[in-house]
Amino acid sequence: MANTARIAPASVVQTATTKVHEVIKQRILDGHYQAHEYIREANIARELDVSRTPVREALRELVSEGWLEMIPHHGSRVTAWTEKDAREVFELRLVLEPMAVRMASERMTRECLTKLEAMASHMEQLTEMADTTPSIRNEIASINHEFHRELIHASGNQRLGAVLESVVRTSVIRRNFSHYDLASLRRSMRHHREILEAIKVGSPLWAEQIMSAHLLAAKSLNGRFSDSAES
Missing domain, CATH: 1.10.10.10 (Winged helix-like DNA-binding domain superfamily/Winged helix DNA-binding domain)
Structure with a gap:
């Protein structure tokens, strides 16, 4: 007692x-x-x-x-999200996250892939409501973070996952898609879907390259809309 x-x-x-x-x-x-x-x-x-x-x-x-x-x-x-912050974070992600996706492609389980496909479908549905219901973008951001986290976890590399967890959390959750227009959101969702298609057909290189394109597109948008012009 x-x-x-x-x-x-x-x-x-x-x-x-x-x-x-x-x-x-x-x-x-x-x-x-x-x-x-x-x-x-x-x-x-x-x-x-x-x-x-x-x-x-x-x-x-x-x-x-x-x-x-x-x-x-x-x-x-x-804390403010500056251009320097965005640049440093995306420099790390562009090196490490495509690598993680390539490794995930080689180790992906059916259970994990099914979960990722469900998240991708949910985000696609929410995207079509983003213009009429702005608060939906926060929900997309949350699911998007989980999607990236699951992909990284599926790599099976714990050290890589630990490094990327804090980096991805900062850049994915920190930005709530408020600056994404509908076309940019749809493009982001297509990237998710294409990454999963590449994994399904067993093409790690394809998955890796789409993740690179996905991050470059996000880097462009985040760099344009940092919280301040500090460097």
Whole structure:
């Protein structure tokens, strides 16, 4: 009984931390919090009806993940997505992610391919509603991140997956497709479908090349619409 009493508070704090973490991250994605806006610990604790301890922990996690930056004597603020950030991230992705897709093509299971095809179909359906329901773009972004994550995981290379996980999370989730017009969204969805077709017919090189084209197209759009002109 005594051990349970000691463990429970930590468990409660962790649950609250997870809640705060997800709320703040989603608000960044939704544009509720803008680049360079400060996230005040006391305000979040009051608004979400939690103590300041889980808020403090959530802010630390978000800083470590790159969503926030710590400014000495001022607090945590939303990081800006600059042209330099976009260039560096996509330089890494253009080298590593096509490699991961090539490896995934050689190791893909039927179960994983079926899951990827379902995600691709769902994104295609949502894309056709993107102009009439702008909030749909956030849902597309979330599924898109999962799609890329599954492809990378299917490579079977844990170290490659670990490196790409943080890089892809930053560039895929950070951008919520708000700057994509319908033609660009449809092109992105066609790339997903063609990657899966290449995997189905057993052509790793084809899959690798389409992923490169997919990333180059995304790089062009992200570079044009960074949060600021800082370099």
